[in-house]
Amino acid sequence: MDSQAIATGHAAEVHDEEHPAYLRHHFVTVDQQRETASFGMWLFLLTEIMFFGGLFMAYLLYRNWYYDAFVASSNTLGIGLGTTNTAVLILSSFTMAMGVYSAEMRNRKGLITSLSLTILLGMVFLGIKTIEYHDKYTEHHIPGASFSVEDFVHPTDKRDVPLAPDMAQHAQLFFFLYFAMTGMHALHMIIGISILFVLLYQAWHGAYVNGHTSTIDNFGLYWHFVDIVWIFLFPLLYLISRHPLK
């Protein structure tokens, strides 16, 4: 241990002029610093997995308890808007990945373009989400005092099986989880877009193209994580109830 510390200390002295200014003194190399930053970011993302994991767990359990209500509620969501949003978010993950690549390549223009496109696509996602939320509002499907079981007790579509009023009440549970899960996801998007504006401002003034890309790398990890959450929300909320078990 000691000999290694001395050896690296010696190496640092010898190659002092090669060290970039952004290499902190407690790291031996740039790559070690980069990996440490990325490791820290992943530890944060692990806490995020458990945070969203609790919501996923609640959804899984209540879907089994109140299966009919969850199936009927799930089928009121627009599958077209959901699919479009999934595509938009995946595309935004791609533009973010290209942003990380541009930063690595020290390409300021590419970085600015990528970050701008990511902001744009993130906003398109939130816009579509707003339309969906508004639909739920006009349909009285928001849980609470103005919630109406009408659509579930007397469905207009002949193919839908009417629910008993007490089971229809449990549709509120689906919509509570729907708003909690997509709402927390949207909050992560809003925070992400806010940070993206800061990164864009800094990139505009020439940051992140000097080889020190940890901030962009770590934000990329965050953005991709938010994408992964949606990759699971999409089938659970929109897709898996189209053909319920009788």
Added chain:
Amino acid sequence: MSEPVQHEHHIVGPKTYLLILLILMVLTATTTGVAFIDLGIWNPIVAIGIACFKAVMVILFFMHIRYSSKVMMLTVGAGFFTFLVLITMTLSDYISRSWGLW
């Protein structure tokens, strides 16, 4: 051979990113299409399976875990394993509480 203090940095290129984007888009279309086909009990299984595959693609390539050191792979694996423990332990409790009554 001495202890490495770092893992060699690997830059993932646009070609890889484009390929992953294509795979993710095709799988999104597939999972939506499959939702309209009646597969009985297999509908949720296929949908979650495709979602898991997409997530793994994002983690391995967009998040560079494919090119990361073993300690990073282990950390990410541990995170998702802990999530599976949460699901498995909770569900086994609920399933076994009213054993035989369902």
